[in-house]
Each structure stands twice: as structure tokens, then as C-alpha cells.
Amino acid sequence: MLRFLVRRTAQGLLVLWLITLVLFALFFVVPSNVARTLAGRQASPQTVALIQHRLGLDLPLWRQYVGWVGRALRGDLGYDYYHQVPVTTIIAAALPVTLSLVLGAAILWLVIGVFNGVMSAIHPRSFLDRSLTVFALFFYSMPSFLLGLLLLYFFYFQLTLAGFPLFPAGGYVPLSQGVGPWVDHLILPWFTLALVSAAIYTRLTRGSMLDVLGEDYIRTARSKGIAERRVVTRHGLRSALTPVVTQFGIDLGALLGGAVVTETVFSLPGLGKTTLDALNQQNQPVIIAVILLASAAIVVANIAVDVVYAVLDPRVRLH
Amino acid sequence: MSLDPVSLGSLVDPDQDLPEAPDGKAIEGRSPWLLAWQRLRRDRVAMISLVVVVLIVLMAIFAPVATWLTGHPPNEQYRQIGLTPDGLPKGPSGQFWMGTDDLGRDIFVRVAYGARVSLLVGVVATGIAVAIGVIVGLAAGFFGGLVDTVLARLVDVILCVPFLLVAIALVSITGPGLSITILVIGFFSWASVARIVRGQVLSLREREFVEAARSLGASDRRIMFVDILPNVLAPVIVYTTLLIPVVIVVEATLAFLGLGLPPPTADWGGMISDGQAYYTTSWWFLMFPGAALLITTLAFNLFGDGVRDAFDPRSDQLLN
Numbered sequence: 324m325l326r327f328l329v330r331r332t333a334q335g336l337l338v339l340w341l342i343t344l345v346l347f348a349l350f351f352v353v354p355s356n357v358a359r360t361l362a363g364r365q366a367s368p369q370t371v372a373l374i375q376h377r378l379g380l381d382l383p384l385w386r387q388y389v390g391w392v393g394r395a396l397r398g399d400l401g402y403d404y405y406h407q408v409p410v411t412t413i414i415a416a417a418l419p420v421t422l423s424l425v426l427g428a429a430i431l432w433l434v435i436g437v438f439n440g441v442m443s444a445i446h447p448r449s450f451l452d453r454s455l456t457v458f459a460l461f462f463y464s465m466p467s468f469l470l471g472l473l474l475l476y477f478f479y480f481q482l483t484l485a486g487f488p489l490f491p492a493g494g495y496v497p498l499s500q501g502v503g504p505w506v507d508h509l510i511l512p513w514f515t516l517a518l519v520s521a522a523i524y525t526r527l528t529r530g531s532m533l534d535v536l537g538e539d540y541i542r543t544a545r546s547k548g549i550a551e552r553r554v555v556t557r558h559g560l561r562s563a564l565t566p567v568v569t570q571f572g573i574d575l576g577a578l579l580g581g582a583v584v585t586e587t588v589f590s591l592p593g594l595g596k597t598t599l600d601a602l603n604q605q606n607q608p609v610i611i612a613v614i615l616l617a618s619a620a621i622v623v624a625n626i627a628v629d630v631v632y633a634v635l636d637p638r639v640r641l642h
Numbered sequence: 643m644s645l646d647p648v649s650l651g652s653l654v655d656p657d658q659d660l661p662e663a664p665d666g667k668a669i670e671g672r673s674p675w676l677l678a679w680q681r682l683r684r685d686r687v688a689m690i691s692l693v694v695v696v697l698i699v700l701m702a703i704f705a706p707v708a709t710w711l712t713g714h715p716p717n718e719q720y721r722q723i724g725l726t727p728d729g730l731p732k733g734p735s736g737q738f739w740m741g742t743d744d745l746g747r748d749i750f751v752r753v754a755y756g757a758r759v760s761l762l763v764g765v766v767a768t769g770i771a772v773a774i775g776v777i778v779g780l781a782a783g784f785f786g787g788l789v790d791t792v793l794a795r796l797v798d799v800i801l802c803v804p805f806l807l808v809a810i811a812l813v814s815i816t817g818p819g820l821s822i823t824i825l826v827i828g829f830f831s832w833a834s835v836a837r838i839v840r841g842q843v844l845s846l847r848e849r850e851f852v853e854a855a856r857s858l859g860a861s862d863r864r865i866m867f868v869d870i871l872p873n874v875l876a877p878v879i880v881y882t883t884l885l886i887p888v889v890i891v892v893e894a895t896l897a898f899l900g901l902g903l904p905p906p907t908a909d910w911g912g913m914i915s916d917g918q919a920y921y922t923t924s925w926w927f928l929m930f931p932g933a934a935l936l937i938t939t940l941a942f943n944l945f946g947d948g949v950r951d952a953f954d955p956r957s958d959q960l961l962n
Contacts, residue, residue: 334795338802349815460947464939466891468898469914469932476921476928580804584895588918598807599899602814610811617804625802 436524444532576624580617688948770828775835783843
């Protein structure tokens with residue numbers, strides 16, 4: 324187990340290192356006009372050069388890179404080009420928004436997906452099963468930005484028009500300003516993110532549950548006279564959840580780097596929106612930091628999934 | 643009685659006619675491909691989806707017909723007749739069947755032309771991804787050892803990259819365009835194909851027919867592409883049909899985030915992005931391109947699901 328963790332951590336660090344290399348190389352290939360933008364239209368070449376020097380952009384690429392890595396290892400991810408704010412501060416401000424969005428949505432999609440999947444599996448080929456399948460495929464095919472806009476159209480615009488202003492058009496209210504407003508601003512984004520994923524979880528749970536319910540030990544449990552509800556939840560669901568847990572870890576890791584689309588549609592200032600804005604401004608320190616953070620989240624999630632897998636299923640050996 | 647071939651052979655008269663099926667037709671050998679196609683043809687939902695997909699393809703090919711029908715080129719801005727006096731888009735009418743957009747362009751014609759972008763990117767990027775994935779998977783599974791280790795690491799790296807963020811970063815650096823969109827999506831989508839193919843090849847390469855080919859003096863390349871490849875095609879085809887709608891959604895998402903094809907090219911994702919600013923006044927601007935996109939991805943997904951069931955009848959069937 325320990326050897327596994329050490330090896331996987333080393334691999335993960337290697338991946339992250341490769342990503343920093345590629346990102347640096349990419350941004351160096353493209354001529355940066357950050358200094359020119361900052362200097363303004365009227366600036367003399369001297370001013371531009373001075374700004375370039377102050378930002379360290381006149382150094383050769385490898386010196387910029389080594390300097391960045393050295394500072395990053397000490398926890399200093401550099402400064403925003405435009406406002407001279409530490410990148411760590413920017414991330415610290417955006418992270419709670421992304422966490423609120425993703426964790427809330429994750430609970431929703433897990434509950435909806437697993438519940439629907441189990442209902443489908445215990446009544447296979449029934450009307451319920453088919454309806455849930457159509458429901459799942461519909462949302463699986465739905466691009467999340469379209470779903471977000473549809474929810475806004477019907478639940479914000481039409482409801483407000485009809486005299487029921489239940490949901491706001493977007494924006495974020497921190498939890499510290501009250502649970503009510505926080506939830507109110509996040510419900511539509513939560514459903515946007517959750518319904519698309521719930522579709523995948525429904526299919527996954529259904530398939531896995533059907534496999535498990537065909538196992539011998541389920542028949543044994545039934546023949547012992549255990550109530551069907553208990554057979555399904557205690558004996559079936561428990562082992563059927565293993566692939567679901569795997570998928571959950573991977574999805575969560577992928578989303579913690581920012582749910583770009585949902586954050587954009589609902590103007591939530593999370594990590595995804597921050598990256599998108601940084602990209603439009605060529606704000607390189609922010610871009611590299613967030614992409615690195617997002618990759619790290621995926622790497623950690625993958626390792627966690629493997630460990631959880633081994634704990635859930637004793638037949639799995641880590642090596 | 644022992645069941646060795648000789649005693650079995652004496653039981654079956656070689657000159658005897660082929661046994662007849664109950665309906666009187668002779669039983670013929672049917673290839674797995676034929677069987678899959680027959681199962682697919684009986685799948686009503688899949689066939690309807692296929693018809694929808696074909697209609698969308700025809701819409702893309704014959705998009706100029708939309709211009710011919712309405713007399714409106716896709717990028718023509720009808721600022722006089724296509725906008726209200728306040729400069730807002732006009733709703734659906736006999737003149738503009740799906741209304742107009744913020745620049746007074748005909749949404750119906752642009753939806754038809756937008757199918758070209760979605761399908762082109764969907765098919766070409768998927769093709770690139772599948773080609774890379776098959777070659778990498780074949781090589782990793784067949785050669786094993788160091789080749790496998792290096793390629794498997796590469797697959798891990800690709801799968802650990804936050805795809806959308808990096809795709810956005812790349813496109814924002816190079817500037818938006820059709821080929822960069824296709825290349826970026828293709829490059830980040832092959833890893834799963836490679837994993838599937840590798841897994842299949844690992845077990846196939848130990849089989850007798852590979853050994854037989856080798857003992858006949860076949861080269862590695864011949865064994866990989868002539869003997870092994872046809873055996874991994876079924877899962878690859880299934881994955882391909884399910885990858886196309888995913889790629890279409892990714893392309894639309896990039897376009898929605900402002901990284902699609904440069905204007906004025908008609909592109910569903912881009913149209914939806916423009917339409918979101920007007921959803922309180924002009925629902926059609928958002929809804930028609932959105933419906934086109936959703937119908938397309940839904941049709942591809944339903945068809946892909948049918949293809950999977952057809953190739954693997956034991957897999958849990960969806961809608962039949």
C-alpha cells in the first residue's frame with residue numbers, strides 16, 4: 324500500500340511537471356503583448372520594455388521557468404499581471420465558489436443517479452425503467468450550457484414574468500451572508516451540473532446493480548428469507564456502488580478545477596470563470612496556476628479512487 | 643461412445659443437404675457483422691435515430707437549399723427588414739421562418755449552415771482520435787514491455803489534463819479556427835480508444851491464430867493490422883458512434899465560450915452564445931440553434947446505444 328502510494332504520487336508529480344513545461348512552452352511560442360496592453364496605447368517602446376523587464380518577461384524562457392518553479396515550490400505562485408494581486412489570493416477567493424457549486428451538485432447527482440439507477444435495476448424493462456432511461460439519455464445528450472440557459476429561461480425569466488421571482492439570474496452570495504441566499508443562488512447551477520452527470524450515474528448504477536443482483540449470494544440472501552428491501556440495499560447496492568465510487572472520484576477531481584461552463588452561464592466567480600477571464604487577458608500566472616491546480620485535483624482524485632477501490636473490494640491488490 | 647472427430651464424422655453424412663430451418667429456408671452461415679446489422683435493423687429506436695442523423699447530414703450537405711428557399715444568404719444582415727425598430731431580433735414569420743438574430747440574419751438558414759460545422763468537427767475530430775487511439779492501443783498491447791509502459795504513461799498524462807481548460811488555453815493562444823478546433827479535440831480524445839484497444843489486443847495476441855500467422859512468417863505489421871485489427875473493430879465502432887456526439891458537444895461548448903469558428907461563420911454553439919444575451923426578449927434566437935444541437939446529439943447517442951446492443955446482445959438493452 325505504502326509503495327503504491329509513493330509510486331503513484333511520484334507519477335502524479337511527473338504529470339504535473341510535464342504540464343507546467345508544456346504550458347510554459349506554449350505561452351512562450353506566442354508573442355505576449357501583455358506589456359503593451361499594460362503600458363497603454365501611447366506608451367513609448369522604452370516604457371513597454373521597462374514593464375517587460377519588471378514582469379521578468381525579457382528573461383530567457385528557461386530562466387523564467389526555473390524562477391517560477393523555485394517560487395512555486397515555496398508556495399508563491401506569482402502575481403496577477405494586471406492588478407499585482409498574488410495568484411494565491413485570487414485562487415483563495417475563487418475556490419469557495421467552485422467548491423460550493425461542485426460539492427452541492429455532486430450530492431444531487433449522486434442521490435438522483437443512484438436512486439434512479441436502483442429503481443431501474445429492480446424493475447428491469449418496466450415502464451419505469453424505460454422512462455428513467457429516456458430521461459437519462461436526454462440529459463446525457465444535453466450540452467450543459469444549453470441546460471443552464473434553459474433553466475434560466477424557464478425558472479428565472481418565465482417564473483419572474485409570471486410573478487414568482489424565486490430564483491436570481493446568476494451571481495454568487497457567500498455562505499457567510501446566510502444559507503438561504505446562498506442556496507437560492509446555487510440551485511439552478513447545481514441542477515445544471517447535476518442533471519447531466521446524474522444521467523451517467525443512472526446508467527452506471529443500473530448496469531452494475533443488474534450484474535450484482537444476478538450473483539449467487541443475492542439468491543442465497545433471498546432464500547434465507549431476508550426482506551427484499553434489505554437484500555437490495557445491504558447486499559446488492561453495497562457492492563454495486565464500487566464502479567460508481569470510481570466514477571465519482573474522477574468526476575469530482577475533474578470539476579474541482581472549475582466548472583467553466585456552468586460558472587460562465589450563471590456568472591459565478593469560481594475557478595473556471597477566473598481562468599477564462601485570465602485567458603482573455605493573457606494573464607499567464609493565473610492560467611498556469613489554475614490549470615496546475617485542476618490537474619493536481621485530477622491526479623489526487625485518481626489516487627484516492629484506487630485506494631478506496633482496494634478498501635471496498637478486498638480482491639483488488641494495489642501494486 | 644467417444645466424441646473424437648472420427649466417430650462424430652461417421653454420424654454426419656457429408657453429402658446430406660444442409661438442415662432446414664422451420665420456415666423452410668436453408669440455414670446459412672452468418673458473419674457477426676451481418677448478425678449485428680440484422681439486430682440493429684430490428685431496433686426501432688436506433689433506426690429512427692439513424693434516419694434523423696441522415697436528415698441532419700443531408701441538411702448540412704444541402705444547406706444552400708435553405709438559402710434558395712428563403713432567398714437569404716447565411717451571413718446577410720437584414721438590418722432594415724430583419725430587426726424591429728428598436729434594433730431587436732424579429733420573431734418567426736413567413737419571411738424569417740425561425741426569426742432573426744441580433745444582426746438581422748436569418749436563423750433558419752444559419753441553423754442549416756451550422757450543421758456543417760458540427761458534423762465536420764464531430765466526424766473529423768472523432769476520426770483523428772480513433773486513428774491515433776487504435777494505432778497507440780495496437781502498438782502498446784502488441785509489443786508490450788517498454789513500448790507499453792511509455793504509451794500507458796502518455797495515456798495517463800492525457801487523461802489527467804483538465805481537458806476543457808487546456809483546450810480553451812490552446813485555442814486562445816493560436817486563435818480560433820476550424821483546423822485548430824478539430825486538432826485540439828482529436829488530440830485529447832484518443833486516450834480512451836487506446837485503452838480499449840490495448841485491453842483487447844492483450845488477450846488477442848496470445849490466441850492461436852496469431853501464433854499460426856507468426857509461424858507462417860507474417861511480419862509484426864501484418865499480424866497487427868491484418869490479423870488482430872479486424873477483431874477489435876466492433877468495440878472501436880461502438881465507441882466511435884458514441885464519441886461523435888461527445889465531440890459535437892465539446893465543439894459547441896468551445897464555440898459557446900467564444901472559442902469557436904471566427905464570425906460570421908454560422909455555428910450552433912456560437913449562435914446560442916449570442917442568443918443568451920437576448921433570451922428575455924427573443925427566445926427563438928436561443929431555442930432554435932439549441933434544439934438543433936440537442937436533436938443532433940440525442941440522435942447520435944440513441945443510434946450509438948443501438949449499435950452497442952447490436953454488437954453485444956448480452957449488454958443491457960436500452961429501449962426495446
